[in-house]
Every structure is written in C-alpha cells, then in structure tokens.
Amino acid sequence: MSRLAARWRALALGILCVALGAVAFAYASAFFVAGGARWSVPAFIVGACLAMGALMALGAGRDGGPGLLWLPILVTVSIVAAALLLAWALPGDGEPLWLGLPRRAAIVLYGAGLLPMFVLPSVYALTFDRWTLRSGDVERVRAARAAMLSHDPPPDETGRV
Amino acid sequence: MIELSLLQAALPPLTRPTIVAIGVAYFVVIAAIGVWATRRTRTASDFFVAGRGIGLFALTMAAMSATVSGFTFIGGPGFVYASGFGAMFLVLPAALTTTMTTWILAKRLRLLGELRGLLTIPDAIGARYRSPAAQGLAGVAILIAVIGYLATNLLALGIVVDAIFSTGLGWGIWIGMAVTLAYTAAGGMVAGVYTDLFQGTLMTVASALVFAFALDAGGGLAAMSRAIASADAMFLEPWGRMSPLAAMSLYFVFGVGAVAQPHVAHKFYMLRDPRRLKWYPLLMTVALLMALLLYFGIGLSVRSLVSSGALEPLAKPDDATPAFLLAFAPTILSGLVFAGVAAAIMSTVNSFMSIGAAAVTHDVPVALGRRLRHELAVGRLATVGISVLAATIAQVSGTLVAFLGIFGWGLFASTLVPALAIGLNWRGATRTGAIASIATGLLMTLALESVAWFGVYAFPTGVTISGASLATSCLVFFGVSWAGRRTAASTLDADVGLIMDI
Numbered sequence: 001m002s003r004l005a006a007r008w009r010a011l012a013l014g015i016l017c018v019a020l021g022a023v024a025f026a027y028a029s030a031f032f033v034a035g036g037a038r039w040s041v042p043a044f045i046v047g048a049c050l051a052m053g054a055l056m057a058l059g060a061g062r063d064g065g066p067g068l069l070w071l072p073i074l075v076t077v078s079i080v081a082a083a084l085l086l087a088w089a090l091p092g093d094g095e096p097l098w099l100g101l102p103r104r105a106a107i108v109l110y111g112a113g114l115l116p117m118f119v120l121p122s123v124y125a126l127t128f129d130r131w132t133l134r135s136g137d138v139e140r141v142r143a144a145r146a147a148m149l150s151h152d153p154p155p156d157e158t159g160r161v
Numbered sequence: 162m163i164e165l166s167l168l169q170a171a172l173p174p175l176t177r178p179t180i181v182a183i184g185v186a187y188f189v190v191i192a193a194i195g196v197w198a199t200r201r202t203r204t205a206s207d208f209f210v211a212g213r214g215i216g217l218f219a220l221t222m223a224a225m226s227a228t229v230s231g232f233t234f235i236g237g238p239g240f241v242y243a244s245g246f247g248a249m250f251l252v253l254p255a256a257l258t259t260t261m262t263t264w265i266l267a268k269r270l271r272l273l274g275e276l277r278g279l280l281t282i283p284d285a286i287g288a289r290y291r292s293p294a295a296q297g298l299a300g301v302a303i304l305i306a307v308i309g310y311l312a313t314n315l316l317a318l319g320i321v322v323d324a325i326f327s328t329g330l331g332w333g334i335w336i337g338m339a340v341t342l343a344y345t346a347a348g349g350m351v352a353g354v355y356t357d358l359f360q361g362t363l364m365t366v367a368s369a370l371v372f373a374f375a376l377d378a379g380g381g382l383a384a385m386s387r388a389i390a391s392a393d394a395m396f397l398e399p400w401g402r403m404s405p406l407a408a409m410s411l412y413f414v415f416g417v418g419a420v421a422q423p424h425v426a427h428k429f430y431m432l433r434d435p436r437r438l439k440w441y442p443l444l445m446t447v448a449l450l451m452a453l454l455l456y457f458g459i460g461l462s463v464r465s466l467v468s469s470g471a472l473e474p475l476a477k478p479d480d481a482t483p484a485f486l487l488a489f490a491p492t493i494l495s496g497l498v499f500a501g502v503a504a505a506i507m508s509t510v511n512s513f514m515s516i517g518a519a520a521v522t523h524d525v526p527v528a529l530g531r532r533l534r535h536e537l538a539v540g541r542l543a544t545v546g547i548s549v550l551a552a553t554i555a556q557v558s559g560t561l562v563a564f565l566g567i568f569g570w571g572l573f574a575s576t577l578v579p580a581l582a583i584g585l586n587w588r589g590a591t592r593t594g595a596i597a598s599i600a601t602g603l604l605m606t607l608a609l610e611s612v613a614w615f616g617v618y619a620f621p622t623g624v625t626i627s628g629a630s631l632a633t634s635c636l637v638f639f640g641v642s643w644a645g646r647r648t649a650a651s652t653l654d655a656d657v658g659l660i661m662d663i
Contacts, residue, residue, distance in 0.1 A: 009586075009587065013587060013589075013639070016583075016635075017636070017639055020632045020635050020636055021636070023413060023628070023632045024629075024632045024633070024636065026406065026409075027410075027623075027624050027628065027629050027632070030406060030621040030622070030623050030624045031621055031624070034621070034622065035404050035405075035406060035621075035622055035623060036404075036405075036406045036621075036623055040406060041405040041406060041409065044405075044406060044409045044410075044413070045409060047413075048409060048412055048413040048416060048417070051413070051416075051417050052254070052257050052258075052261055052416050052417060055261055055264075055265050055417065055420060055582070055583075056257075056260065056261045056264050056265065058265060058583065058586045058587070059261075059264035059265025059266065059268075059269075059582075059586050060264040060265075062662075062663055063662055063663075076257070077257075080256070080257070084409075087399035088399070088405060092398060097383050097386055097387075099382070100381065100382025100383040100385075100386055101382065101386055101397065102386060102390065102397045102398075104398070104399045105246050105397045105398070105399055107399075108246070108249070108253070108399050109249065109253075112253055112256065113249070113252075113253045113256050114256070115256075116256045116257060117255075117256040117446055117450065118443070118446065120257065120260035120261075120442065121259065121260050121442035121443040121445075121446050122443065123260075124260050124263060124264070124439075124442045124443070125439050125440055125442070125443055128436075128438070128439040129439070132264075132268060132438075132439075133268055133435060133436055133438065133439075133663070135436065137272075137663045138272070138435055138436060140659065140663070141272050141275060141276050141659070141660065141663070142275070144276055144656050144659060145275060145276050148276075148656065
C-alpha cells in the first residue's frame with residue numbers, strides 16, 4: 001500500500017471514529033435532557049452522515065485508497081447532511097408546497113433521499129474498471145487460489161455426494 | 162422490529178376467490194422452482210452458495226428480496242400512518258447503503274470467498290483474523306438473531322396464510338414454514354435465489370402498481386399534503402410525530418447497520434463473475450426504490466383519505482394496506498400484493514434458514530476444531546431443526562416472540578459491522594479487537610433489549626439500543642485494536658492482505 005493510500009485510510013478511520021463519537025455523545029445527552037440537548041440533533045446528523053461517508057471512503061478505490069472517488073463521496077454526503085440540517089433549522093410555519101410536499105419534508109425526501117440515490121451508483125459503474133476491479137485483479141486472485149491448492153488442498157468444500 | 166406490527170394484529174379476512182386463486186398460483190410456482198432447484202443441488206457449495214454460479218440480475222433480486230420483508234408491505238405503511246413522515250427515516254438511507262455496501266464489502270467478500278472457498282459470513286471473519294474463535298462467536302451471534310427473526314417472520318407468514326386461506330393461525334404458521342422449508346432444505350441457496358428472483362419481481366411490480374393507485378386515490382401528492390395538513394399539521398413535519406433524535410436514530414441504524422446484514426452479504430459469494438458487480442448498485446437501487454414505493458404511497462394516501470373523510474379512521478395502523486387495497490384497488494391487484502407479502506416474508510425466511518443452518522453445521526464446528534464430513538446432509542437436517550424450533554417458538558411463546566424479533570437487525574449490525582465490514586478494509590484491526598467488538602455487540606444488545614423489554618428501565622426517547630450498541634461495538638473495536646496494534650500484522654495472512662489491497 002502506498003503512503004498516500006495509507007494516509008487516506010487513516011483519515012477515513014479517524015473521521016469514522018469522530019462520527020461515531022458524535023453519535024454516542026448525542027445519545028448520552030438524551031439521558032440528561034429530555035429529547036437530547038439542542039446540539040445533539042445536528043451532532044447526530046453530522047455524525048451519521050460522516051460515518052456513512054467514511055465507510056464508503058474506507059472501502060472505495062483500490063490499493064488502499066479511494067483515489068478521486070473521495071470527491072463524489074464528499075459531495076453526496078454533504079448534500080444529504082445539508083438537507084437534513086436545513087430541515088432541522090428552517091422554521092415550519094406557513095410552509096409552501098415543493099413538488100407536492102411541505103418545504104422541509106420535500107427537502108428531506110428529495111435532498112436526502114432521491115437526489116443522491118442515483119449519483120453514487122452511477123459513479124460506481126462509471127469508475128469500476130479503473131478504480132474498483134480490473135480483470136487482472138481477478139486473475140491475480142485465481143492465481144493465488146491455484147497456488148494455494150497446489151501446496152495445500154482445501155477441505156472437501158465441494159465434494160459431490 | 163420488522164414483523165412486530167404484523168404480530169399485533171390479525172389481517173382482515175381476504176378469502177375471496179380471486180385472491181385465493183392468486184395465492185394458490187403463487188405457491189404452485191414456488192413449488193415448481195423448488196423441485197427444479199433440488200435437482201441442481203448436489204454439493205455443499207450448491208447448497209450454501211448456489212455453486213457460486215448466479216448472474217447479476219439474480220443476485221440483485223435475491224439481495225433485494227432478502228432485504229425487504231413483509232414489514233415493507235404491511236407494517237411499513239402502518240408505521241407511516243401512525244408516525245408520519247418520520248417513518249421515512251427508516252428507508253431514506255437506501256439512497257446510500259447500496260453503494261456503500263458494495264464499496265466496503267462486496268468486492269472483497271466475493272474475492273475472498275473465491276480465494277478461500279468460503280461458505281459463510283463468519284468464514285470471512287475467521288479467514289480475516291485467522292481465528293476460529295472469532296468465527297464461532299460470529300456464528301453464535303448470527304444463530305441467536307436468526308432464531309428470533311425466523312420465529313417472528315414465521316408468525317407473520319402464518320397470519321398472511323390464515324388471512325388468505327382461512328387456515329387458522331397455528332396451521333398458517335406450519336403450512337408457511339413447511340412450504341419454505343421444503344424448497345430451502347431440498348434446494349438450498351439454488352432454490353432460494355431463484356425463488357427470490359420470482360418473489361422479488363412480484364414484489365416490485367405489485368409495489369409500483371399500488372403506488373400509482375395510491376397517488377390516484379389521494380388526488381396526487383399535493384392534494385394529499387393539503388388534506389393531511391388541514392387535519393394533522395405534525396404528520397408532514399420532517400420528523401413526523403417522532404423526535405428528531407428518534408428519526409435520526411433510525412437513519413443511523415438502518416444506514417450504517419445495512420453494510421453487514423449477513424442474509425444479504427452472504428449472496429455476494431454466489432456471483433459467478435465478480436466484475437459484474439459494476440452494475441449491482443444501480444440495479445439494486447432501482448429494485449429497492451420500486452419495492453419501497455408502496456411503503457410511502459399507502460401510508461400517505463390512507464392518512465389523507467382518512468383526513469378527508471373518504472376512509473374511516475383505522476382501528477390499527479397495520480390495517481392501512483388491507484384497508485386501502487380492499488377499498489381502492491382492483492381485486493386482482495390486491496391478490497398480487499398479498500402474494501407479494503407472502504413472497505417478501507418467505508424470501509427473508511429462506512435466507513435466515515440457510516445462514517442459520519450454516520452457523521450450526523459449519524461455523525460452530527470450525528470454532529470447536531471440527532469440520533463435519535457431510536455438510537450437505539447435515540445442512541439439510543440443521544435447516545429442518547432450526548425451522549421447527551422457530552415455528553414452535555412462534556406458536557407457543559406468546560409475546561416472547563416479539564421480544565426475539567426486536568433485536569435481529571441491531572444484533573447483526575453491532576456484531577458484524579466492525580469485525581467484518583471495517584476489518585476487511587483496515588490492516589490495523591486485530592483478532593482481539595474483532596472478538597471484543599462481537600462480544601460487546603452481542604452482550605450489550607441482549608442485555609439492554611432485555612432490560613427494556615421487561616420494563617426494568619425505560620430508555621430516554623430517541624435512544625435506540627441498536628444504535629447505541631452499534632456505535633459502542635465499533636468504538637470498542639477501534640480501541641482494542643489500537644491498544645494491540647503491534648499484533649495486527651501477525652493475524653493477517655498474505656493472501657487476505659492481497660484481497661484487502663485490491
């Protein structure tokens with residue numbers, strides 16, 4: 001693994017720890033203040049979104065780093081977090097309807113639900129051959145499997161009956 | 162929690178000729194697929210991982226069918242009806258979870274499965290940490306969750322069979338179990354995957370059609386919003402009738418927790434060509450979106466119809482789907498949806514039967530240093546044993562079955578997310594960290610859910626035990642692994658390292 005990739009991975013793990021810590025603190029606050037402290041909701045929103053983004057960055061890409069995939073991941077997670085934070089922060093009185101729903105509900109459904117729904121799957125497909133899995137990778141794994149079998153036959157996993 | 166709503170309410174009688182005929186036709190198709198699959202099941206690999214020979218579309222529909230249970234069709238709309246827009250936070254993470262799961266787990270799990278000839282999810286944990294103990298502990302956690310989930314799902318299936326065929330609940334449980342068991346025990350995952358393919362197609366088609374009828378009955382989304390707002394202003398608040406913390410807790414548990422649900426992740430082993438994963442997130446997202454349309458559509462539509470006086474207020478939230486279908490949809494569509502409910506439950510039950518049997522016949526023996534010689538035959542016997550046990554619990558345990566069903570998703574998440582999903586992507590993870598995190602997730606979930614269920618302590622509003630256990634087990638995993646970081650390299654085999662670097 002390259003040093004850059006190792007740093008990416010360390011960064012993703014660090015963000016994941018901080019995000020889980022934010023979630024844990026938000027939960028803890030609910031034991032002292034009914035419904036949680038005022039800051040617990042934005043902390044939870046940011047924590048949950050960062051945790052999902054960090055998990056994606058941890059697994060995305062190859063050779064231990066996400067490469068340029070960090071950019072769509074960051075953008076998507078930011079959109080989701082921003083939508084949820086907006087829904088939490090905006091006033092609820094006299095909301096107009098946006099695409100058939102009250103403004104804040106529309107921001108949640110369309111911003112945190114539908115908008116990101118096809119972004120990352122499309123990025124995944126478009127970058128798959130370059131950033132995720134090449135045909136040479138599969139051949140390396142099959143060669144490793146063949147080498148293992150030649151040295152140490154595995155238990156009878158596929159033995160016919 | 163998935164089937165709990167079904168437990169609390171019998172469905173209204175659905176014994177109408179068209180619905181019964183569709184129900185019979187559905188079971189005939191399932192039986193035919195089961196017979197066909199049984200002839201193709203000759204090895205343990207066929208039985209547990211469908212011979213690693215399925216295509217992309219079959220993988221997608223099988224994974225979607227395992228993810229979506231009867232809750233989506235009955236309990237979900239009832240949840241929306243009762244809790245308002247906040248119920249959407251259970252399904253909103255689906256916008257991210259498919260790609261997240263594919264990035265963090267699918268590629269490495271699929272390649273590791275081929276490299277080591279793995280059959281089960283705990284197998285991957287055992288291989289990652291070179292630890293039969295971690296594998297066995299993961300197997301035990303899965304087995305506990307599976308028994309609870311299975312019992313709950315079988316009770317729900319019994320209720321659906323009873324509603325369609327008027328069999329009585331007891332017979333409904335055993336008939337539903339017997340049909341699912343027959344194709345699972347005989348045809349293993351080959352039968353499971355191809356029945357899932359049929360069941361998943363049925364679910365998505367039925368859900369999309371019902372969504373169109375729901376929008377039409379309510380007069381469109383804007384008309385429904387206005388009708389609801391005039392009667393119940395809180396319903397369409399961003400968090401509905403839930404607290405923001407409770408809604409976000411759902412988002413967290415069903416978001417982060419989705420990456421390590423074994424009944425779904427297990428299916429990655431079965432894909433014939435790992436490079437077909439390229440289109441999996443896109444296909445899976447479309448399939449999930451279609452299957453979830455009903456969840457949102459009926460919940461919202463029924464609330465607006467009740468608000469405008471077009472429908473009587475429901476006696477129970479879970480009446481939302483039957484009440485809507487029987488009043489506003491053609492009978493043939495109602496039949497398709499109720500067959501879809503049975504399909505959703507049976508496809509989930511089938512997956513649980515398989516991974517439960519694998520835990521008994523494979524993971525626990527490996528942890529004890531023994532490997533069974535006739536895994537196929539013993540696997541079939543274990544499937545029968547687990548199913549009979551779960552059906553018995555479903556029939557005789559009363560409200561205890563609801564307790565068992567509560568913690569399934571959370572137990573999977575808190576025990577497998579750190580050790581499996583993070584561990585396969587982090588060389589610094591240690592064997593001790595994996596065992597500590599699995600034990601933490603297992604004990605914390607069981608202990609706290611027991612405390613809450615038996616009324617020893619009431620947790621504050623918004624604090625879900627699943628979420629707290631998941632966050633804690635991950636932090637324990639990081640902490641213990643960091644403390645023992647000097648041993649990390651010694652528990653990682655070179656071939657596993659190769660997979661982690663790809």
